[in-house]
Amino acid sequence: MKITQLTVFLENRSGRLAEVADLLGQAEINIRGFSTTEAAEYGIVRLIVTDPDRARQLLHDAGFTTHFSHVLCVRVPDEPGGLADVLDKLAAAGVSIDYLYSISFQNICFAVRDIDRAVELLADKVTLLTDEEVRAL
């Protein structure tokens, strides 16, 4: 019932996250979900991948510091109050949550420094969703 999460330590240097994604992509390992957390000088990226053991070995060999841990992956009903029900059950029992993130979508939010430039770069290569399209998901 628990799933394996792979965590990677990254210095905040440009291109470092892309290197991780490239390594996994070349090895045909699919990223099912991820989240990033950052401080001023470093960050950690959390990954749910199709082959965690091989992914960890690959990253380790490429000089990354990695860590395995267990998390729960909860299917939440896609309706108002769906997430609240799960949170309430844990809160009522005093089980605290360190962090949570969503992995169920192919739709990923990017926070970038120059959002207009990012739109220019990506608009004709990938699908960028509008507010309306997100609401209709």
Place this chain on the structure above:
Amino acid sequence: MSYSPDDRLTPDAAGGLFWQPATETLPTAALGALQMERLRATLANAYENVPFYRKKMDELGIKPDDMRCHGDVADLPFTTKIDLRDHYPFGMFARPRDQIVRVHASSGTTGNPTPVGYTRDDIDTWGDLIARTLAAGGVRPGDLLQNAYGYGLFTGGLGLHFGAERLGCTVVPISGGNTERQLKIMRDFGATALSCTPSYAMYLADAARDRGLRPSDLPIRVGFHGAEPWTNELRLQIEAGLGIDALDIYGLSEMGGPGVAFECLCKGGMHINEDHYLAEIVDPETLVPLPEGEVGELVFTTLSREAQPLIRYRTRDLCSLSSEPCGCGRTSARMAKPIGRSDDMLIIRGVNVFPTQIEEVLMSIPQIEPHYQIVVDRKGYLDVIEVWVEVGEAVFAETMGDLERFQRSVQAQIFNVLNIQVAVKLKEPKTIQRSEGKAVRVVDKRKAL
């Protein structure tokens, strides 16, 4: 060691004052004779009371009375910081503990500090030497000294404090930091003299300007700045910024602290208190004494210290000496500003730091990889020190909180040893430079102040 018949302030020829005029203007020949007499007494004290020196002198077949002229000094053994470390804590003291009235300490090269002991007479002498220092800058009874040197084990704070009281000043023991309060007290109390590190003096000058204070708004006339190297360019900036004469002072805790040498208002090198310290310059490699004027390592022998006589102590400071007459009328030799060190000691905001101290802390933390780098830089006029460590799998856990706790814990452990704040930077594995042979552990990006 009392100078009472001599204790009267008289003007020197540079706008300052003599605290002990007869001694400070002793003709060179008489000064030399006094040095030899005191050297023999110091050697006798060391030989009779410090087993380390008895053994060394016996091995070399030297007796205290063998010292007839200055050239004989070259026969004496050197003393190093390692020797002091090997006799931690009180093994170099020449008096029983119940005659030691105070102990200060400086950084050791490793975890143990280097203690310095004083008898009551040592404290009195120290007070006279600081009184000379302050008087040379024109400070007299009735002046108010804002003493912004750190108080505590560091000799700067209490050293200046007791000397200023001996001179008859009003002392404000404000210690370092809290710039807002420094400026307020400086104005409200009417400080006429300031003592602190040169970098902090410059910081205060900038802070005053930022608050719209002009030099004429501050009653300070003179500043005494030591404990870290600085240049004449910085002197000019401090003088313009605070509207003062900024004077360099020199000392090291092993010699008892500040009061070893000081500038008069001619600002042409620091007068060594040669009646209490015998100075030599030696080649740091061969340890052979160098002729006057050449740059080499400064070596001191104490001539009056009862609690802790030190023979030919290697300061590791590189400088030159001059015995040219000075316009102020003092007859003592002067040392130029030190231009560097013959070891890897860093001076961070006036605090002596040995890279080995940081290494020792890091190596005591099992999760840390044996690769690190110390990066010293300056923000404005203040030194900052970063310690880079690699995040291996032993350190890395799951959350940012774990990493931040780890960073803070390393910082706290280094603070416990060095008493200064460092910033620990977490780096990816194998990103800290490795080199063949001796790794480059310290990168000092500071330019001369």
